[in-house]
Amino acid sequence: MSSRRFFAPCVAPETVLRGDEFSHARTVLRLREGDEIVLFDGTGREYDAIVRSVGKTELVCGVVGERVADKECRVPVRLLVGALKGDKTELVVQKATELGAASVGVFSSRYCSAYMNENKLQRLEKVAREAARQCLRASVPAVEYYPDLAAALASCAEYDNKLFACEFAQRSDADLHALRSSCALVVGSEGGFAPEEFEAAKAAGFAGISLGKRILRAETAAIAFLAVTLFSLGELE
């Protein structure tokens, strides 16, 4: 049934699917009247529905049941990553959604050479929706863009544990084994961080984290750091 899940931001007793969701239903799954589907609204609720009609541009379904999905992490973990080249940011958003990140921030920083625009941000939001559908999440992590590191760091003010993976950190200033509450994780882009950026993060309350002796590619660091954190919190058991 996982492929018969559809994102619908405003679910009503009679809900209409259009655009990509409609194309997936009609062209890929070839759904017909009477088929059972599941809608999710991105806020954590999901709905059983029956296809009422499939037209040329829209599918109409009737909602017959509703529940709160149980796939979310108990402890929120937010991931911030420097904008990456090519489709690497998409990869990070996809894997972060699957692993259970509460939200994802993408930022520009001194040595960041990738750029973001509205189209790219919308593409990342779509990647998050599709990953949520595939992994059975009913919540879709928000994806936000910050034009500089200071704004990205400020967006983590509410998090209990602020952790900054830095390739030149000599040691970790926080114990990842001892995490018990909300975490904000920061990982740099391919170009890494400037020493002044590391100092600014520490001044903003972030603990420097070493991910070991080897320098990881940015996307590897982001996914590994998130996975290790969620494991430590007991969210991957």
Ligand code: SAM
């Ligand atoms: N350009 C940098 C260099 O030559 O040293 C490497 C940057 S690395 C590819 C991208 C990001 O991954 C870093 O900014 C950091 O956040 C994270 N990272 C990679 N390896 C790490 C490590 N061993 N410890 C902590 N963070 C690491």
